[in-house]
Amino acid sequence: MDFGYSEEQLLTRQTARDFCEREVVPYAAEWDAQERFPTDAARKMGQLGMLGGVIPEQYGGAGMSYQTYAVLLEELARYDQVIGALASFPSGLMGAGILLYGTQEQRQRYLVPLARGEVFAGTGSTEPRSGTDVAGMTTTCYRDGDSYVINGAKMWISMLDEASFFLTFAMLDRSKGRRGICAFIVDKHAPGLRVAPVKNKVGYRAISTGELVLDGVRVPADNRVGEEGQGFNVVMCAVENGRLGVAARAVGVTQACLDASVKYAQERIVFEQPIGRYQLIQSKITDMVVNVEAARLITHKLAWLKDQGAVRARRESSIAKMFATDVLMRSATDACQIHGAYSCSPEYAVGRYFRDAKFFQIVEGTNEIHRVLIAETTLGYRSG
Ligand SMILES: Cc1cc2nc3c(=O)[nH]c(=O)nc-3n(C[C@H](O)[C@H](O)[C@H](O)COP(=O)(O)OP(=O)(O)OC[C@H]3O[C@@H](n4cnc5c(N)ncnc54)[C@H](O)[C@@H]3O)c2cc1C
Structure with a gap:
């Protein structure tokens, strides 16, 4: 067993430390108090490759090992956990879902800019009446020609204000239970999509979190991630x-x-x-x-x-x-x-x-x- 850090991990930690002392420490309390997203810091993190995490380089990521990724997140969160959270999102459900289940076109269009920090995105799985029980969702979708129409609402979704798009989920066929769920990438500006952030949260204040309403939102079939019924696997x-x-x-x-x-x-x-x-x-x-x-x-x-x-x-x-x-x-x-x-x-x-x-x-x-x-x-x- 090796309990030490590699050269690469030490360098990653030092880069995160230097960045945070300069760009985070002076502002973290203010971001929290004012519920203000750290836009400048996030943009600079993207430029430094700090948001690319374990996503492969060919898809805009940093191609880090999981161990280096853990070192990076720990160090960023030591200064401000919101900054750490930003570095974790592209490697989490959003990025991995598109990486593993998305088409080449979806990866190029959505994953590459996300991993580079050029855009932000959110993942909508939790609903007002189902959090732990993901498959208990009441949001539904139906196929209509070349698109799907989604109706329902998600709750407690992070990056509501900052996201350009959302990876979200809807039930196509309830009789199939979790095998009836589909995953979709939904554009923030799609007609029928509304966001309602919860204000004055107790914690996680610098990132907007709240309700994502999907009211007859029409999504092109090309934006379905994975096959019909694979949504739960994507989650x-x-x-x-x-x-x-x-x-x-x-x-x-x-x-x-x-x-x-x-x-x-x-x-x-x-x-x-x-x-x-x-x-x-x-x-x-x-x-x-x-x-x-x-x-x-x-x-x-x-x-x-x-x-x-x-x-x-x-x-x-x-x-x-x-x-x-x-x-x-x-x-x-x-x-x-x-x-x-x-x-x-x-x-x-x-x-x-x-x-x-x-x-x-x-x-x-x-x-x-x-x-x-x-x-x-x-x-x-x-x-x-
Ligand atoms: C700041 C913040 C950011 C978030 N961001 C996102 C996001 O970006 N995207 C997203 O989809 N969701 C997000 N969430 C939602 C989060 O994932 C859910 O809150 C979480 O999954 C729990 O769901 P719930 O709150 O509905 O609790 P519930 O599922 O209603 O559970 C309530 C309580 O019952 C307990 N419980 C439930 N089932 C069992 C069981 N079988 N045995 C024992 N106890 C049980 C739970 O542990 C909990 O204590 C966020 C939440 C917060 C607070």
Whole structure:
């Protein structure tokens, strides 16, 4: 086993660090407070090849190994998890769906500019009444000549305002259950498509998230991704990429919680000595140190498995996603406790880490579902 970083990974980490100190640190709190998308930073990330992730170079991507990708996301998220999220989207469901199931024409038209950071896009799977149960969607589609007509609504969709197009899903034949679902690329300006962002969110504030309404939206048949009935496979084809991305970002934010807590514990004087001298504070620091290390190793093991060509790594991706995000939630809570009242001041970033942490436990499969999946694969009730 090799626990070290390669030259390429060290360089990637340093590039991310330099970029964030220059382009992210001065603005991250402002983006969060004003719910403002980091347009300039995102554009520069595209130019630096930071958005291309694991997408092959021939499709505009950076062709990174999964391990290098995890190093990049962790480092970006250490400074701002939204910046980390931006770097993860093209390699997640959106990019992988088009890469694996899209036609050459779809890859050239949509994946190449997405991976280069020339455009942004969103993925609409969750609905107002079905999140975890993806196949329980009520959005429908029917074929009409050379196009499909989609009716329904998606909810909690990220990049609503910024996206040029959406990868979304609709039920063509309910009698077939999950085999009746189709995937489509829908242009943002298609007649009948409306977006309604949720304002003043608790976390993930710099990225707009909300409702995507599809009211008789006509989509050319050429924009169907995969065959009729393959929509559920498209949703599931990149779950490990998504979970790896969330886990790596969670490790980055946990490291940020630890860094901030160490600094504050050394500086804050109470009863005439730094609070870091008190064992109850030390205990929280120790938990963060041990947990971030464990989360990092589990996450890198998943990335390593993907680099070995593992087609599926369901169990490992659930372990990494669940563990790293639970660790983040606990660490963010402790970091706030260490900061006392100052944790609710915008001057300190730990309040933002705490608000974002909760949603890490919810996105890319809730931690309850991962708990179920890990138990069921271990008990032999489903394959890993
Ligand atoms: C900031 C943010 C950004 C998001 N971005 C996107 C996006 O870009 N695209 C997208 O499609 N979605 C997105 N989502 C939605 C997210 O994927 C869903 O919220 C998530 O899948 C959970 O679905 P739900 O909220 O409907 O919860 P539900 O499925 O209604 O679950 C509610 C609760 O019940 C629990 N539960 C459900 N089933 C079981 C079970 N079998 N056993 C035990 N417990 C269970 C869940 O764990 C949860 O605690 C985003 C969400 C947030 C908060």
